[in-house]
Amino acid sequence: MFIVMFRAILLYILIIIAMRLMGKRQLGELQPSELVTTILVSNIASIPIEDPNLPMVLSAVPILTLVVFEYLMSSSALKSKRFSQVLSGKPMVIIDNGIINQKTMKKLRFTNDDLMESLRSNSIFDLQDVLYAIVETTGKVSVMLKYDAQTVTPKMLSLKGSDPVIPSIVISDGKVIKEALKTCNLGRGWLNKTLEENHYQISDIFLMTADVNAQYYIVPKQKTEKQNG
Amino acid sequence: MARKIAIICISLLVLVTSGISVYHTYQVRETMSGMITEAKISAETGEKEKAAKLAEQATAYWEKEEQALIIFIHHTEVDTLTDVMAKLPSLIEHDDLSEFCSELDQALNIMEHIWMTQLPVIQNVL
Structure with a gap:
């Protein structure tokens, strides 16, 4: 039992190292x-955990x-771009200038339902709003909307303003993050x-x-009421 | 750069580990085959004491090497040979020479099989 436990821990550490070395990617991408x-x-990692007769090295090495x-x-x-295409394929345009490319959809075995689902996941419910839709190598669909369907931006309205700044967490659960x-x-003096x-x-x-810009937002701790009795 | 160095280190580690496992198995196979064959010849020529001594040496050697081999060889294969080696002293003690020789043959076959499965040849890869 202990063997399986230690192996699970060791393999967990090994896989974390392996995944970190492979780089950051979200599973869906x-x-x-x-x-x-x-x-x-x-799959390889699970084998020596299930079978204690198998040396762990036979799993670690692969x-x-x-x-x-x-x-x-x-x-x-x-x-090499060519090698990259062999390995991952290349993005495919399934809606080109507002017209559905049925040939490409057939080639990708992409059904109408798949297309509509992908558009909905991009918050698009009307097919007529789409100018371009591209199936990326990860399987994700990127969409460009027609001009009249696009969300109004300050640029479109010629409005001027400054770029927003990202706020950072400076105190988390009563601890200052230096x-x-x-x-x-900002310094400790400003914080105090x-x-x-x-x-x-x-x-x-x-x-x-x-x-x-020293703009801040504070969320105090909720005080827990002591129950009597 | 750090990732590149880590990948190079891992590549070397994998290659060295694989190389050591093949080399160590080869050495154990050579030593065991020599001792077992010699014990068998001695048993067949009636040199019972010499055969017993060689079998004892082979068993002791195997018990020592077994600890290293289980790190990279399937335990079931190693256990099979350990079982065979454990029978040898009692067989020679009870003058069961034909059974003794038969077990030595089996030990040789198992050792050869362990060695063959470690070889990086196309048959094993496929």
Whole structure:
């Protein structure tokens, strides 16, 4: 029993390292080669956990080999466009200038329902609003709307303004995050002064965000009522 | 760059581990085959004491090497050979020479099979 437990822990660590080495990708956005590697790694890892008669090395070596191979494949794909197309395919246009490319849809075995589902997932419910729809190599559909169906932007209205800034979490659950303060070019002095003005202690704060313009937002901790009896 | 170095290190680790496993299996197979064959010849020529001594040496050697082999060889295969080796002392003790020789043959076959399954040849890969 302990063997299985230790093996599960070791393989978990190994797979985390393997996945980190392969790079950041969301599971839904995996390229075909990455998907194959992920499926193989998960299958190979489960074998020695289920069968204690099998040495763990027989699982670790293929996992590491797949990581190396995946790295080599993605590096080669980065250098050669042709190789990249062989490995991952290329994006396919299924709606071209407002016209559905039925031939491409047939080639991709993409049904009308699939098309409508993809559009709906992009918050588009009317097919006539679509100018271009492209099936990416990950299987995701990217859509460009016709001009009259696009959301109005400040640019369209010739409105001027400044770019927004990203707020960072400077206090999380009563703990000051020094790196975030530094990123916002704010100091501990500013933080203490702000909290004092709002009649709070650091330990009272559940969440506090701030940005480079010293704009902040405070969420105090909810006080739990003690029950009597 | 760090990722590249990690990948190179992992490649080397995989290659070295695979190489060591093949080399170690080869060494064990060579030593075991030598001892077992010699024990069998001694048993067939009636040198019972020499055969017993060689069988004992082979068993002791196997018990030592078994610990290393289970790191990269399927345990069932290793266990089969351990079972065969464990029978040898009692067989020679009870003068069951034909059974003794038969078990030695089996040990040789198992050892050869373990070695063959470790070889990176096309038959094994497919």
